[in-house]
Amino acid sequence: MNRALSIRSNNRSSGNGTSTNSSSHHHSSRRGFNLSSLRGTIQPEMSKKLYRLIKSENNLISAHETAAKERLSIAQQLSEWGEQTSDEGISDISDKVGVILSELGEQEDNYAHALDDSRGTLKAIRNTEKSVQPSRDGKNKIADEIAKLKSKEPESTRLVVLEQELVRAEAENLVAEAQLSNITRQKLKEAYTAEFLATIERAEKQVILARHGLRLLNLLDDTPIVPGDAGIPYTQGHQARQILNDAEDDLRDWRPTTTAQDEDAKYVTSNSPPPQCQQQYAQQPLQASQPRAEGQHLQEAQQQQVAQQVTQQQPRAEGQHLQQAVPQQLNEKEEYGASLTGTETNTTGTGSVAGGAQERQVQTTIV
Structure with missing residues (x-):
């Protein structure tokens, strides 16, 4: 000082x-006003x-x-x-x-x-x-x-x-x-x-x-002191x-x-994050998108399972339908053959054919 x-x-x-x-x-070293101003x-x-x-x-x-x-x-x-x-x-x-x-x-x-x-x-x-x-x-x-x-x-x-x-x-x-x-x-x-x-x-x-x-x-x-004290x-x-x-x-x-x-070096250094931080910032968007991707994957897997079940059930249902349809067709053929024999025996006679509607239809077609 x-x-x-x-x-x-x-x-x-x-x-x-x-x-x-x-x-x-x-102060005295500084010049005052002059014409140069x-x-x-x-x-x-x-x-x-x-x-x-x-x-x-x-x-x-x-x-x-x-x-x-x-x-x-x-x-x-x-x-x-x-x-x-x-x-x-x-x-x-x-x-x-x-x-x-x-x-x-x-x-x-x-x-x-x-x-x-x-x-x-x-x-x-x-x-x-x-x-x-x-x-x-x-x-x-x-x-x-x-x-x-x-x-x-x-x-x-x-x-x-x-x-x-x-x-x-x-x-x-x-x-x-x-x-x-x-x-x-x-x-x-x-x-x-x-x-x-x-x-x-x-x-x-x-x-x-x-x-x-x-x-x-x-x-x-x-x-604070009390009045009168030293x-x-x-x-x-x-x-x-x-x-x-x-x-x-x-x-x-x-x-x-x-x-x-x-000063310039200090601010340049402070504004650039270290490599670990950069990796962390780069991983944050991926981590945020992972739950969404996993949810979509589960939905797609469930949809595929449902589709597989449907495709597996369809052949089975079609097979059952065919199995049920074949005996029915055979029964119809047997009835159809029986009706044909009945009409053939009855056509030789003079009487009318008695029977159900199916038999009457068969008889009509034969005549």
């Missing part, structure tokens, strides 16, 4: 430069949007610098208020918490300067766009002249010269456009990688400071100083542990 264990000692010291004054040095009105069309973006980034940086200043001011006011409470515990804890708050403001100021560096990287893209714009305009101007000349004087000898100039302009513009594409990709990635890494650093260091701030607050005994003695001064030392050590030992490649 590179600061003393109390804001008051820093405020009362006359000339030792501490990190509480480092933010003022950072009016360049936005004369920017080429190609670089106007990026110019506005860079201008907005400047406003964001100023906002973070203002937040850093306010943090430092609040930390100082908290320490001064705690000193005049005449409570030893409140006085010491408020002063130590003020140190934590001032360090939070310092981290905010560092983040503002990281944004400023990222903004400076974007300026390289803007400057390249400005340099490419004349080449693009020159090529378009020559192409327009050729089109006008072809419509008015198709046989003009100047067309050959203009076409040669157009070839050279297109070649120059091709090189410029390739350079612009390369610089844009490189600087865009560089600028926002730096900004995101600075955001991670600021967040992780703020977490470190916030945790130690909670440790400081736990040293303050807030047990105040609770404060004996945690040594522990409070140790907490600030721990916070300083943690900030000093902090190292960046994240890169863009690490």
